[in-house]
Amino acid sequence: MQPDDSDLDQLARTLDAAHVFHSWSAQGVKSALTIAGGKGVRVWDHAGRDYLDFSSQLVNTNIGHQHPVVVEAIREQASLLTTIAPSTVNLARGEAAKRIAGRAPEGFEKVFFTNGGADANENAIRLARLYTGRDKILSTYRSYHGNTGAAIVSTGDWRRVPNEFARGHVHFFGPYLYRSEFWAETPEQESERALRHLRRVIESEGPASIAAILLETIPGTAGILLPPPGYLEGVRELATEHGILLILDEVMAGFGRTGEWFAFDAYDVRPDLITFAKGVNSGYIPVGGVVIDDPIAHAFDERVFPGGLTYSGHPLAMASIVATQDAMESEGIVANAKRVGAEAIAPGLAGLAAKHDVIGEVRGTGVFHAMELVADRASRAPLPAADMARIKGALVERGLLPFVQDNRIHVVPPCVVTDADVAEALAIYDDVLATAL
Known part of the structure; x- marks a missing residue:
């Protein structure tokens, strides 16, 4: 008390x-x-x-309130260097990126840091559009992806409606057996019929116009809706078939929340872009980011990526990520x-x-x-x-x-x-x- x-x-x-x-x-x-x-x-x-x-x-x-290791890491970094421009090289930033990339599947070496989950999804959408040369983003009605321009329009719930200012967004129904949109009676039926629905949306929208499918691996705010057997794998197959990128939003589900480092670790699916925030440092300092598949990252080796933030890779946030990740592993x-x-x-x-x-x-x-x-x-x-x-x-x-x-x-x-x-x-x-x- x-x-x-x-x-x-x-x-x-x-x-x-x-x-x-x-x-x-x-x-x-x-x-x-x-x-x-x-x-x-x-x-x-x-x-x-x-x-x-x-x-x-x-x-x-995720790591609880006031974890002493993370608090001390922030304090130490503040005494050394509180802020620095994102164009510079900084050890804390490199260490944080290394730890995050180390949790991703093989072939994800680069991390773009943002201020939170919304602009992580915003920049994943930007990357997908630039890489594919396509415009449309598909996402589910039962979803939340953040409160910035493209992220809020990707969101499916009521908060999208008064904020529909961004272009090129199409919604579809994801699986939710308890309130099935597909008259399904088993998880297998729900998965099969939801995938059929998605295929028809892709075909009707024109596959060559779709840059990415954006999904929360496990929709959180929408109801903690675990994907039924084969669903995520089926979405991956549909995306690959049509040259569409798969963005998995791990902002809420990632970094321990589901009992896995990434929620998709429990499924046989490999995304093209992974967004994160929240649990990566338990929100001690605002931060988020995108983990980028190597072919997408290398597309910008000689081409300028037209995106950035003043606080991308902020030293205090980076120190909190390193400490959080190390404490979560060691403990x-x-x-x-x-x-x-x-x-x-x-x-x-x-x-x-x-x-x-x-x-x-x-x-x-x-x-x-x-x-x-x-x-x-x-x-x-x-x-x-x-x-x-x-x-x-x-x-x-x-x-x-x-x-x-x-x-x-x-x-x-x-x-x-x-x-x-x-x-x-x-x-x-x-x-x-x-x-x-």
Whole structure:
């Protein structure tokens, strides 16, 4: 329990209300939660109350809050060199790129650094268009790729609609067996029919006009939708058949979240471009990037790549990547995420589903799970927004920070979570689902 400092809490609230313009929000709606500090899987407010963080904030604090190795690496780099232009050579940048490329498949030697996941996808799209000489980007309706020009239009959810300023984007339906668009009854049917749908979209749009297919390896914000057997491999085959690049968005799913270094490591698929952010350094310093297949990278050996950012490869971000990657490896954090997911989270959520009719489906892997809540199991009608808001408030009141999206509770703690932490969270979910509705 942290010391009570109500004066600081009031100051934070006053300043926020007066001066902060919040993302994805109506500005008149004020948050009831102030966060003053954190460590591991817990955060606390100025009043000294602890919260178990099962949101990982925006599913990015994979290594947990305030990991001492990463904090110290940032401190050391700040004392040496806080910033430098991206055109220069810098040791921290090279070390960070080496570690990221080392996690990718063979033949990915180059990394382009960005400020976050949105501009990682933005620049992957740029690379695909420049390399292929084509314009269109295909992505799914159930997706989120970021809030910049091409990234938000690639996004499939509602946030795309008021922001459709970029050109050349086409959407299709990806697999989601629980709410199948294809009248499928098995994962195999869902995969086969979703691939048939994608083939028809490619054929109808004109294959020679399509630069890339952009997919979240495992769609995150859209519902943690694990691809059914053969789907990613089938998309790869379709892309190869038509000379289309495959971009896998690993911004949320990458670097331990699924119990793998990259989520696609669990599938027999090789992308052409890999985007990342979030878990690569747990969000300690804003950073993202694109891992580039060698033929694409070498296409710009003599040709100028027309893209760049002032803070590309920022030294503080690079130091945080190196420290995060080294700590995750030496401490077995990715393996922990895989084990805890399989042995604690998955069976625990299955037990809740057996107990509470409001849970229509649970799904996930590693520390990347979701409970889909329904008003009726037979019709699968989503639980109304008012009920979801009541559940979210009750979870916070009981000391758990949830990630709630639409009619789902995403169970996404840091990769350092323990069995005891999971048991504590499951007890809170159980209590809230039994009493809040």
